Amino acid sequence: MTRLEYTNIDNVPKIHAELKETFRSGKTRPVPFRKEQLAQLAWLLKDNTDRIADAIHTDLGRPAIESDLLDINPSIGEAKDAYDNVAKWAKTEKARWTFNFFAMRPKIRKEPKGVVLIISPFNFPVLLLLGHLASALAAGNTVVLKPSELVPATSQLISDLISQYMDPGVVRVVNGDVSVTTKLLELPWDHILYTGSSRVAKIICTAAAKHLTPVTTELGGKSPVIIDPKCDMKLAARRILWGKIANAGQTCVAPDYVLVPREAQDALVNELMEVYQTFYPEGDPATSASFSRIVSQAHTTRIKRLIDGTKGTVVVGGTVDVEKRYIAPTIIRDVPVDDSTMDEEIFGPVLPIVPVRDVEEAIQIVNSRDHPLSLYVFTQDAAFKENVFSRTQSGAALANEVLVHVGATGLPFGGIGPSGSGSLTGKHGFDAFTHLRSTLDNPKWVDAIMKGRYPPYTPEKLARLRTALKVRMPPRPGGARPAQKSA
Structure with missing residues (x-):
């Protein structure tokens, strides 16, 4: 196993200070400089695609196709999208025209927040680190990257490549365990982006609150799938199973469990079993x-505990080898809502199928739990889809697809409530790391109109100001003013 070289904990404050000095120098503000860094980031990824895929395989055993599709290419896309559009995104905007303020030339400046910290998880060690780095660079910030220590080969390679390709006064990598992260969180950052578990997010948000640091979180949760019994069951099975086995289920937007009307459970299970055979004709993969x-033996043991405790029936898979960090793709039918597999986000290749009475019960189950990062529905019925979407809450809502919205150009990616806060990717990522700074430039002649704001105050001045600043009111609901209650 590759040894990850940890950053000396005593150097962490120095790195922060150096990046703050760079930021205060104004070096990162010009758009041409930002584009140069974004181009370097894109080429870092392009030049080293095979090395990165090999490193991810070393850490996670992940096939190169999955790394290209879900991690590396989307990161290149984020860098290129930012490179192409940063000049437009960063352009100062005029505020909406109003008669009362047009003379003051109100504008919105797009300014970088400062020195930002990006903490990424193990499951997508490139996209959730370097993809977000593109957003932070486009916004003109200096950045500290904290990769996961659970993927040492990938984190070490990224550290080496960042030092080769990127300006060290703008981007630095800090590697280490909890002690290093704790040291980072003692410092006053201008923004923190954290992707990972809700448990750790609470720790990070508590630490950030001491400095009133804004935080964006990407957390996850149990993303449900709701099945319309009239849907294309074969298509649903193929896409759901792919979404569950991609990266061995270690994705924050993986289909976590399926809610299907009881009478359609057999049809879905049969299709899932057939798809399984086409994915893995050799049987046990x-x-x-x-x-x-799975990333570690500890994570493997946790997921094994969920399988061992299920009250449902395992129809596919169930094989676990803790030492080799292997869990076979596992399908469990007839799972009750109080099952072990329903207690927490699975984050592994285990798919519980929960039979329900109908879509109403499915919606009730979803709404009884924390808002998920994603919600999936399979149906060809527009009314069915709208019923589910309009009566539930989630970070994203997809029909007849899973996972791929994360890389969809122009869509914000983020959670709601327990599944996260804030939105990222593309322009939304740029906005997350940008301060919208209001400006005015009021000419002298406006005082001829607004001189009533200066003392001494008189009834005549009040009347003139109320006339000048009069707001055109909307129609009164009900038509009549409510009767005044006596004191």
Whole structure:
């Protein structure tokens, strides 16, 4: 296993100070400089695609196709999108025209926040680190990257490549365990982006609150799938199973559990089993080059506990090898809502199928739990889809697809409530790391109109100001003013 070189904890404040000095120098503000850094980031990824894919395979056993599709290419896309559009995104905007303020030339400046910290998880060690780095660079910030220590080969490679390709006064990598992260959180950042578990997010938000640092979080949760019994069941099975086995289920937007009307459960299970055979014709994919491994033995043990405790029936998979960090793709039917697999986000290749009475019960189950990062529905019925979407809450809502919205150009990616706060990717990522600074430039002649604001105050001045600043009111609801209650 590759050894990850940890950053000396005593150097962490120095790195922060150096990046703050760079930011205060104004070096990162010009758009041409930002584009140069974004181009370097894009080429870092392009030049080293095979090395990065190999490193991810070392850490996670992930097939190169999955790394290209879900991690590396989307990161290149983020860098290129920012490169192409940063001049437009960063342009000062005129405020909406109003008669009362047009003379003051109100504008909105797009300014970088300062020195930002990006903390990424193990499951997508490139996209959730370097993809977000593109947003921070486009916004004109200096950045500290904290990769996950659970993927040492990938984190070490990224550290080496950042030092080769990027300006060290603008981007630095800090590697280490909890002690290093704790030291980072003692410092006053201008923004923190954290992707990971809600448990750690609470720690990070508490630490950030001491400095009143704004935080964006991407957390996850149990993303449900609701099945319309009239849907294309074969299509649903193929896409759901792919979404569950990609990266061995270690994605924050993986389909976590399926809610299907009881009478349609057999049809769905049969289709899932057929799809499984086409994905892994050899049977158990323990030796397949098309299936990843769990990141650690501890995570493997946790997921094994969920399988061992299920009250449902395992119809596919169930094989676990803790030492080799292997869990076979596992499908469990007849799962009750109080099952072990329903207690927490699974974050592994285990798919519980929960039979329900109808879509109403499915919606009730979803609404009884924390808002998920994603919600999926499979249906060809527009009314069915709208019923589910309009009566639930989630970070994203997809029909007849899973996972791929994360890389959809122009869509914000983010959660709601317990599944996260704030939005990222593309222009939305730029906005997350940008301060919208209001400006006015009021000419002298306006005082001829607004001189009533200066003392001494008189009834005549009040009357003139009320006339000048009069707001055109909307129609009164009900038509009549409510009767005044006596004191």
